[in-house]
Amino acid sequence: MKVLGILVVIMVSLVSCTKKSQVNDDTIYGVIDANIKGLDPIQAADNYMIKAVSQIYEGLYHYHYLKRPLQLEPQLAESLPTISPDGLTYTIKIKKGVYFQDHEAFPARKGRELTAHDFIYSWKRLADASHKATGWWVFDGRIQGLNEWRQELSQGKVNYDSPISGLTAKDKYTLEIKLTKAFPLFEIMLALPPTFAVAREVVEKTGNEFLNHPVGTGPFLLKEWIRNSKIVLEANPNYRTELYPNEGEDVDRELSRLEDAGKKLPLAKKVVIQIMPERQPMWLSFARGELDHAIIPKDNYSQVFNGKTLREDIRKKGIQILNQPRPDVTFIGINMEHPILGKNKYLRQAMAMAINNQISIDTFYNGRGIPAQSPLPPGFRGYKKSYKKPYDFDLQRAQSYMIKAGFPDGKGLPTFRFELTNASSWSRQMGEFLQQQWAQIGIKIKLIPNNWPQFDKKLKSRQAEIFFMAWTADYPDSENFLQLFFSKNISPGPNNFNFVNRDYDQMYEKMSLLSPSPERLALIRKMVQLVNEEVPAIFLLHRVFRLPYQGWLRNYKEYPGINDFYQYLRIDLERKSKLKPKL
Amino acid sequence: MSLLRYCIRRIFFALPILFGITLVTFILFHLVGGDPAFLIAGKNASLERVASIRSELGLDRSLLQQYISFVKQTVTFDWGRSWSSQERVMDMFWRGLGPSLSLALPAFLISFLISLGIALLSSYYRGQCFDRGVLIACLALMSFSYLVYIILFQYLFAYKMGLFPITGWDPSWSGRWQYLILPWMISVTVSIGPGVLIYRTAILDESLQGYVRTARAKGLKDTAVYSQHILKNALVPILTIVIMQMPLMITGSLLLESFFGIPGVGGLLIQAIQNADFPVIKAMTVIGSIFYMLFNLLSDLVLTAVDPRIELK
Incomplete structure (x- = not known):
């Protein structure tokens, strides 16, 4: 009984401690729903790592926080790059007076000024094969001499001090980059986390532990990181003067997101990012x-919404919802190397027409999705709201196409293997749904459960016959979705359909050399039409996330691509003191 | 046979088992473990990059060479760095061990003492209302999955009643307890059912023996019969069960650690399998097996100390 009594006393005292710590606390409590592997920009491949890394490190460019579609703007660069007429040489001025966060690797432990040489070092580090950098694709084959340096480095013929013809620091603050061929999207690449600037001294001082000791130029510095638990960030005292944007969309004005215009960033002194995979x-x-x-x-959705509207009790608590159409597409992929599936266009078209997409959106996404008519999500060049894909749900037509394909009611067809992405009930139910849909036209599939490494291996070694997947944009350009069907990108590249079409390739190659123009737009639309006609993939939906946030959190406008968003957020303490007791 | 010689013999016999474990782990990984080079190369992979990663990881060597290096790593207890997070594998293990033990050890001790106490009372009142009530309660407790308890307790005690933090962790010894009480409660609730049933059976088995009848015939009181005779003899199976459960404390609890944000070793193996992170898979399998064998040995030694009839052979 004594033990029980002591336990009760401990519990009660803890409760009071917990409650007190929440009052008048202007710390931002954010969340990431997966474990973070490390805080090294060159390894930042998944959204979780990208989000964590982007609070501490910075690149030459980033996106305007409020404007949509995303608008590139300078971060560590002074301005957008000067590009030579042939599109091959980029000259970039770097901001003066940008300092790294303090670290023992620097003289007197004071962070030193960032220079153009830091970018050259950081990008060499990205190219260094011994780091197995996940982000190497960003520069692979694009910068003169960089691939050669990578190869020679692995053979021990060069070192980090060896020059690279395509990367030069013209002076302390001027960077010159020479490309192997024109690539109008190159400046977008310079906003991706693998290109962020790191300090050579810190990398060399910390060695293999660098991923645990991030030292960047960003608005926050790492105060504490308990792996699989939380990341604690504090405002970087060395941070230069950067101001909250004074322009945005109409909705930003309505939601008071412009009230902090002109204020020095970061607005919050401290951010705690909880790691919560569950x-x-x-x-x-x-x-x-x-x-x-x-x-x-998914299972708590009805506690928040009545259909599509916010429940009254939730509204009274001041909880807000950020509606966020994702720059992504979910699809069913078909392996074009399959002897039957790959060779029979009518069969693939029939498969596409047998799926009632709306049921899948309502059942598996709580109705939160825009039916996909092509790989391109809304807001991307080439997306047209009025455009409808030629082979949408139509069961009768699907049955007639099965006859055209030579397999009336599926007679003569083998059972296809449908690879499930993981062993979750969601994945299995989705597979069963497709099983039912295709059974209506006589197509049989066998659901194959996998864990992610097994699925990934089957996909990249071209063994997967039919599979379900999603692609989220790495950068805000249609090219990122259209590359999925380019023949040079077949597995293990992102073209997991192993789709090879000469006409498509020619259009893709031409399009990727063009800057935004009517000509480029016309090519994009032709490519979309071709993909929809050939059906290497059945496009299902573009997901819409409804992200809840507390009424006291100001300026919340998270969006894929805008990863450094914590610097724009702040806690409205007055609202918090009113709303918190209602929870 | 002397204790030392016995221990050396047992450790010697354990070596082929360990060798077998490394071999099975190696074969399984290569058969169903995915391709780490594909995973590391990411969604924008190319054949050149995959080949380069494979070479960096040593996956382009022959299977025999790869296996020999696995055996070397096992002998030196150095599995290098995680392919996924680049951390030293042993650092990952040691860092997680403290939180895992903080969670598992007190929960285990509390659960053991409560289960043993209830089992004693239940066997004392065997066949009576109390005993039947305990049996029904134990079966009821066992009929729900671990996950149900986690979801229910977290919702009820942490969210609704606000008695505990919902999730979180404080690395300091003084701060971590607030985050551990609720997981302890869940762990104890889950393990009490099977614990009571097993201990009760062991105690009942002894209480029906002839020597107990003799002791009672001598006029010994029930407390003396239980403490000096029944419990002492029932300790043999109970200790065996208890000691064999101990390695599980070291390998951690995946569900509890994941739901309560406790940075233990519970999720290490699962995460490693999800990421095809072979160095961590190798280390966790070998360490788990070694602890299992060590505790097996410990169980034999403790039993000989408890029961003089048992001899080391």
Whole structure:
């Protein structure tokens, strides 16, 4: 009984401590729903790592926080690059007076000024094969001499001090980049995390532990990182003067997101990012006000929404919803190397017409999705709201196409293997749904459960016959989706359909050399039409996330691509003191 | 046979088992473990990059060479760095061990003492209302999955009643307890059911023995019969079970650690499998097996100390 009594006393005292710590706390409590592998920009491949890394490190460019579609603007660069008429040489001026965060690797432990040489070092590091950098694709084959340096480095013929013809620091603040061939999207590449600037001294001082000791020029510095638990960031005292944007969309004005215009960034002194792979504790923490933003788990959706509108009790608590159409597409992929599937266009078209997409959106996404008519999500060049894909749901037509394909009611067809991405019930249910849909026209599939490494191996070694996947934009240009069908990108590249079409390739190559123009737009539309006619993939939807955030969190406008968003957020303490007790 | 000689013999016999474990792990990884080079290369992979990664990881060597280096790593206890996070594998293990033990050890001890106490009372009142009630309660407790308890307790005690933090972790010894009480409660609730049933059976088995009847015939009181005779003899199976559960404390609890944000070793193996992170898979399998064998040995030694009838052979 004594033990029980002591336990009760401890519990009660802890409760009071917990509650007190939340009052008048202007720390931002964010969340990432997966474990972070490390804080090294060159390895930042998944959204979680990218989000964590982007608070501490910076690149030459980033995106305007409020404007949509995304608009590139200078971050560490002084301005957008000067590009030579042939499109091969980029000259970039770097901001003066940018300092790295303090670290023992620097003289007197004071962060030194960033120079053009830091970018050259950082990009060599990205190219260094011994680092197995996931982000190497960003520069692979694009910069003169960089691939050669990479190869010679692995043979021990050169070192980090060896020059590269395509990368020159003209002076302390001027960087000159020479490309192997014109690539109008190159400046977009310079906004991607693998290109962020790191300090050579810190890399050399920390060695293999560099990923645990991030030292960048960004608005926050790493105060504490408990792996699989939380990341604590504090405002970087060396941070230069950067101001909150004074322009945005109409909706930003309506939601008071422009009230902080002109204020020095970061607005918050401290950010705690909780690592929560499980959705239930994330949702409960949010519902109790311990997180400032979150994700609604599928099973808790009805606790927040009545159909598509926010429930009254949730509204009264001041909880807001950020509607966020994702720059992505989910699709069913078909391996074009399959002897039957790949050679029979009518069969693939029939498969596309047998799927009632709306049912899948309502059942598996709580109705949160825009039916996909092509790989291109809304807002991307080439997307047209009025455009409809030629082979949409039409069961009768699908049956007639099965006859055209030579397999009436599926007679003569083998059972195809449908690879499930993982062993979750969601994935299995999705597979069963497709099984039912295709059974209506006589196509049989066998669901093959996989874990992610098994699935990935089958996909990249071209063994997967039919599979379900999603692609989220790496950068805001249609090219990122259209490259999925370029023959030079077949597996293990991103063209997991192994789709090879000479006409498509010619258009893609031409399009990728063009800057935004009517000619480029026309090519994009032709390519979309060709893909929709050939059906190497059946496009399902563009997901719409509804992200809940507390009424006291100001300026929240998270969006893929805008990864450094914590610097724009702040806690409205007055609102927090009114709203928190209601939770 | 002397204790030392016995221990040396057992460790010697364990070596072929360990060799077998490394071989099975190696074969399984190469058969169903995915391709780490594909995973590291990411979605924008190219054949050149995959080949370069394969070479960096040593996956382009023959299977025999790769296996020999695995055996070397096992002998030196140095599995290098994680392919996924680039951290030293042993650092990952040691860092997670503290939180895992903080969670598992107290929960295990509390659960053991409560289960043993209830089992004693239940066997004392065997066949009576109390005993039946305990049996029904135990079966009821066992009929729900671990996940149900986690979701229910987290919702009820942390969210609704606000008695505990929902999730979180403080690395300091003084700060971590607030985050551990609820996971302990869940762990104890889950393990009490099977614990009571097993201990009760062991105690009942002894209480029906002839020597117990003799002790009672001598006029010994029930407390003396239980403490000096039944419990002492029932300790043999109970200790065996208890000691064999101990390695599980070191390998951590995946569900509890994941739901409560405890940075233990529970998720290491699962995450490693998800990422085809072979160095971590190798280390966790070998370490888990070694602890299992060590505790097996410990169980034999403890039993000989407890029961003089048992001899080391």
